[in-house]
Amino acid sequence: MLWGRDGEQAALSQLLSDAREGAGGALVLRGDPGIGKTSLLDHAASVAGPMRVLRGAGVEAEAELPYAGLHLLLQPVLGHLPYLPPPQADALRGAFGLGPAAADRFLVGLGVLSLLSELAADGGLLCLVDDAHWLDHASADALLVAARRLDADGVILLFAAREPGFPAPGLPEVRLGALLPADAAGLLDATAGHLPSELRHRVLAEAGGNPLALVELPKSLGLHPLTGRLQEAFQHRAGALPAAARTLLTVAALDGTGQLDVVLAAGRELGGTAADLAAIRESGLVTIEGRRLGFRHPLVRAAVQGAAGDEVRLAVHAALAGALTDPRDADRRAWHQAAAATAPDQKLADELEGTAKRAAERGGGAAASAAYQRAAELSADAHDRARRLTLAAEAAEYGGRFDHARAIAEHATGAYADPELAARLIRVRACADYGMGLLPSAHAQLSIGIDRLADDDPQAAAWLLLDASSLVWLDGDRDMAARTDRQLAGLRLPDDDPVTPVYLLCRWFAALALRRPPEGLPPLPEVVAAARELAELDRRGLLLVGALGLAQPDRQTHDLATRATAQAREESRVGLLPQSLTYLAGTQLALGWHADARAHAGEAVRIARDTAQPQWATQAGALLAYLGAIEGDESACAGFGEARALLDLGLGRAEAALLVFEDLLYGRARNQISAMRVVPDLVEAAVRCGRPTRAVEPLARFAEWTAILDQPWAHALAARCRALVEPAEEHFTTALKLRTRPFEQARTQLLYGEWLRRARRRVDARPPLTSALQTFERLGAHPWSARARAELDAAGWTTSRSGARDPLAALTPQERQIVQLAAQGLANRDIAARLFLSPRTVGQHLYKAFPKLGVSSRTELAALSEFSPARDAP
Structure with a gap:
């Protein structure tokens, strides 16, 4: 019986009941030590009925061993790996040292999801993970990837954790308080x-x-x-044991694995024997089942560890290292040796570096960083110490631990004497600052690196300049732009250098940022065509795709982003998907394919959060907010000023919109692109407020920018702005002849129709207003379609709701993606692998989608595959 936990027990019973019906989910139980988290996990297992139960736990002693916690949970069911999609099965084998490591650690989490879903096929699955705050980072990340995607899988994943460990954003939590x-x-x-x-x-x-x-x-x-104090009570009970039994108990506490053979082997080196197990068992502090020893509660282990003096701890770690003779325990042995070391030891440092390399190969960035850092501490040679600290910083940055990477890089002072190590640490600091949203600091680090590399390695400096140029656009600071421009002007590259197109593109973007005509540069289309050839599938190549998005037609950028996304999926390079999907969604928004843009932006946000890429989660989230603004969804715009202002403009709240647009333009804009993008909206808001003079200077800025960029969509927007500030029909007709982005084209038609109606040309106003209304309705732009309908009514034209809606408009973004792929003939298993879902979740989405579409089989979906010009998007 669990006293005082009726509500929690009822919640667990409901979760289990839902799982038996095919639903899935995850829950985190949080609370202080001893508050009853483990007891609730035991209760869930006891009432699970015929559901399969898997049980694991975080182990403090294994927190630096990648995937140790995950292996403990899944070891009994690894025989099911052949039933998984090959890339995911291979990723799990690599994580557990059973095969080559996966290229992308995100695949391990997807493999966990598929494995759990497979195991749940016969009656559901309950997974219990105790002491989740002690999970190694790699295991925690993989389990969270799976937990966030549990839907229609029949899987329940329960975690028990203390505060503040095991952050699990996106998962529901229950905090256990004291009993009444x-x-x-x-x-x-x-x-x-x-x-x-x-x-x-x-x-x-x-x-x-x-x-x-x-x-x-x-x-x-x-x-x-x-x-x-419970810990003192446990220490007193342990202290009452005979000396040899107490020593054996300490060995077990510092071992952490529960392997009785290892504990006894190490204990023998310190005077303990198997006979002492009886005294330990009788104390009630441990449980022994077969060849495993476990502590009754984590506080017992902590109490025993805390009672051991430094000399005892060093001796126990040394004995444990000697007991771990199996080659598979090489990493565990190295960590015990490191814990027993009190002075530099070059041989041990080399062994720990090997541990770090193995961790890095398996995707354990945090574990690799810790091993490299300890290896540096044990290094007798100063250069080796500096090199290992550099590797530790790089591994931490790769693992998404940006604050830790930054701290290591800042304190690795000895490494800055070596030009190569210094450049690597500068890159780490810049990437970490970027990941933490510290854009000016990231730019400052890049500038330092550019200055160091400009003479000795101009190619590397050119790529850093691309990074710096992108930060200039994201931050919008003119001093940053001017510094990057000076560094660009000082860089010397041969004309035939393969990186020259990147350098020239950066020069063009510097001119754009400073709104200064480019001097002595080849025409932008020529530079773009050459740079497009360098857009390979890596982070810098994708950055180039984003840069090209400003300087080439939307269709070309869409094709590049489509290929990059498809290649990333095919090669399982999941970490690149947030960036490529954001670019893809952005071009789909521009092209008027809003449903596809929403689906891909939403996917980018989910993967970015799972792969510790907050910058891309924010950028993709901004696209979702912008789509929400177009559709009139106020809740979707929360936290995104530009989107909220566009919504206000669409709803006729021009004064409120104008204030935000002016702040984005004249304030310290966080995004140079946004600062320019809002000008046409600012101009319209100012004119609608009766303050056209506040539109004059912004329009002049935009005209300078447009002249340099020389893209049809920009010229069309500039012409529309002129039509509002200097009312003249020729400006409207110029804008409309360019036939650019659908939403903006419809807005121009709406404004033109309004102008014609006010000029008492009601009949002439009807065609552009009708075209605007049709586009707005197709896009679901409700505030704008309401305005177009009101204008048509005022023009004496009766309107009715259009029936030409997207046949898939009733679907959720994820259902739309799944239906799109099913219509192309992909099986559930293939769709699941492509969208990072479980096959059962795919099947459930199709089950929900069929009635909405009025179809009953896959064969009928083929007729719907023409719903969007982007139907072949990845």
Whole structure:
């Protein structure tokens, strides 16, 4: 019986019931030590019925061994790997050292998802992970990737964790508090009813409603004054053991794996024997089942570790290292040796570097960083120490631990004497700052690197200049732009250097950022055509795709982003997908394919969060907010100023919109592209407010920018702005002849129709207003279609709701993606691998989508595959 946990037990029962019906989900139980998290996991297992149960836990001693926690959970079911998609099965084998490591650690999480879904096929699956705050980072990341995607899988994943460990954004949580007084008294009386009244009140007061304290404190009353501290109570009970048994208990606490053979082998080196196990077992501090030893509670392990003096701890670690003779335990052995070391040891440092390399190959960036850092501490040679600290910083940055990477790079002062190591550390600091949103600091680091490399390695400097140029656009600071421009002007590259197109493109973008006509540069289309050939599938190549998006037709950028996304999926390079999907969604938004843009932007946000890329989560989120603004969804715009202002403009709140647009343009804009993009909106808002003079200077800026960029969509917007500030029909007709991006084209038609109606040309106003209304309705732009309909009514034209809606408009973005791929003939398993879902989730989405579409089989979907010009998008 669990006292005082009726609500939590009911919630778990409901989760299990839902799983038996095919649903899935995850839950994190949080609370202080001893508050009852493990007991609730035990309760869930006891009421799971016929569901399969897997159980694992984080182990403090294995926190630096990548995928140790995941292996503990999945080891009993690894025989099911052949049933998984090959890339995911291979990723799991690589994570566990059973094969080559995966190219992308995200695949490990997808493999976990597929494996759990496969195991749940016969009656559901319950996975219990205790002490999740002690999971190694790689295991935690993989399990969270799977947990966030549980939907129609019949899988329940329960985590128990302390605060503040195991951050799990996106997962529901239950925080366990102290028991109510009546429940605390009931538990105490049930477990220690013999207590005299005075001691009973003291225990209740000291325990503070903590269930473990209520059970354990009474056991120490006759031996030790009541302290109210569980750890001290456990230490007192351990201290009462014979010396040899106490030593063996310490070995078990510092081992952390529970392997009885290893504990006994190490214990023998320190005077312990198998006979001492009886005393340990009788103490009630441990449980022994077969060849495994476990502590009754994590606090017991912590208490035993805390009671051991430094000399004992060093000896125990050395004995454990000697006991781990299996080659598969090489990494565990190296960490015990490192824990026993008190002085530099070059041989041990070399072994730890090998541990770090293996961790990095398996995708354990955090574990690799820790091993490299400890290897540096043990290095006798100064250069080796600097090199290993550099590797530690790089591994931390790769693993998404940006603050840790930055700290290592800042303190690796000895490495900056070596030009190569210095350049690598500067790149780490820039990437970490970028990942943390510290754009000016990231740019400053890149500038330092460019200055260091400009003479000795101009190619590398040119690529850094591309990074710096992108930050100039994202941040919008003119001083940053001017510094990058000076560095560009000072760089010397031969005309035939293969990186020259990148350099020239950066020069063009510097001119754009400074709104200064380019001097002595080849024409932009020529530069773009040459740079397009360098857009390979890596982070810099993708950055080039984004840069080209400003300087070439939308269709060309869409084709580049489509190929990059498809290649990233095919090669399982999941970490590149947030960037390529964001670019793809951006071009689809420009081309008027809003449903596809929403689906790809949403996918980019999900993967960016799972792969620790907050910058791309924000950028893709901004696209979703912009789409929400077009459609009139106020909640979708929260936290995104530009989107909210566009929504205000669409709803007729021009004054509020104008203030935001002016702040984006004249304030310290966070995004140079946004600063220019809002000018046409600012001009319209100013004119609608009756303040056309506030539009004059912004329009002049935009005209300079447009002249340099020389793209049809930019010229069309500039012409529309002129039509508003200098009312003249020729400006409207110029803008409309360019036939650019659908949403903007429709807005121009709406403004033109309004102008014609006010000029008493009601009949002439009807065609552009009708065209605008049709586009707005197709795009679901409700505020704008309402305005177009009102204008048509004022022009004497009766309107009706258009029936030419997207036949798939009723689907969610994910259902739309799945239907799109199913219509192309892909099986559920293939769709799941492509969209990073489980096959059962794909099947459930199709089950929901069919009635919405009025179809009953896959064969009928083929007729719907023409719903979008982007139907072949990845």
